Amino acid sequence: MGPDMAVEMLLHNEDFVAERVRVDTLIGDDDSSTIARLRRESDHKILKWADVNHATSGLSNVETSRQALLNIIPHAFDDHTNCKEWCGFHKNPEKYEHKLLPGGKGLTGDNLKYSLEKIFRNFANNAEQLAPCGSSQANESMNMKIASKAPKARHYGGSESNDFRVATAPVPKSSIAKDETVAAVFFDLETTGFGQSCEIVQIAAKYNDTEYNVYILPTKGIPPSASAVTGLTTKGGKLFLLGIEVETESAKLAADGLLSFLKSTKQRVILIAHNCIRFDAPIILRLMKQVELLTEFKNTVSGFCDTLPLFKSKLPERKSEKLSLKQSALAEKYLQTDDLKGAHNAINDVSVLQKLVYHAKINITHDELKLNTVTIKIIV
Known part of the structure; x- marks a missing residue:
């Protein structure tokens, strides 16, 4: 972590300010520039702990750590007076050899010993930073x-x-309680592209046999590459599906209509889509924020369930045989020809996904859908 990033994340973090969080301890490697910069710009004291992944896992007690550090150099110079049971010299003094020193022989030279002891005394004097051995492994893993x-x-x-x-x-899985009752609603979006600035042109959802489907006229038109996939085009301020004009709603009314549909289940909802965590979920949340319905949406929806990892788990042979796990490929394998008509139209795609999830040869259960749900808080 660079000094600039550390200052921005720990001292100028708007979320920390809003939640009244104050960072008092930094866990990391021995990069002195980062902690020095933090201490210069912070209005409170910040402690530095050594990261266990950059130090060792055998430290815990401050005094024990200090004595162990002070004993490293005497041990290397064949003074085993203060060595503990870990030292092989006490087990077999006559045949003992150092594993990591040249020729297995101890170091020699008063000047060398003095210089090394001086260095290790600095570490021993800061044993309280090493002993806790906090870990930044979660950060490294995410990186x-x-x-x-x-x-x-x-x-x-x-x-x-x-x-x-x-x-x-x-991302981490949800905190949805096992006994929480939720309705499984399948949903899908069609958009003007795949970038962050894309617009939603169709929202579809399905709960049991009840469907919701709405089209939205985009403000900037639809690129030919997107039209080639969805069949949606614009002309003269109107939206067309495969050349036939479709009725549209404003983004506000479309979002409000989706909320009303979700509330009609009379339960909190999990929204299910294929590969939705990377695209559909952030996009629908962005829309709800834009039309000022995000709070109401959060009060209705418990989270999003991505079916891609569930299909991977249920159909391991497809991975071993290097077969696609795209929804269209799965539909060709497990569903009837009639089910494949209208692919890449959102209302057809939600029906196809619902049939795949509950297909007898796949059989994803309601509990599995809940366990694979990611909360809105994590995505936001």
């Missing part, structure tokens, strides 16, 4: 996950896909 989607070796930062690549990093 690795993000890098797998947006590799540093490739320049995705200038592309529209970058934000969504980063968003695909696996």
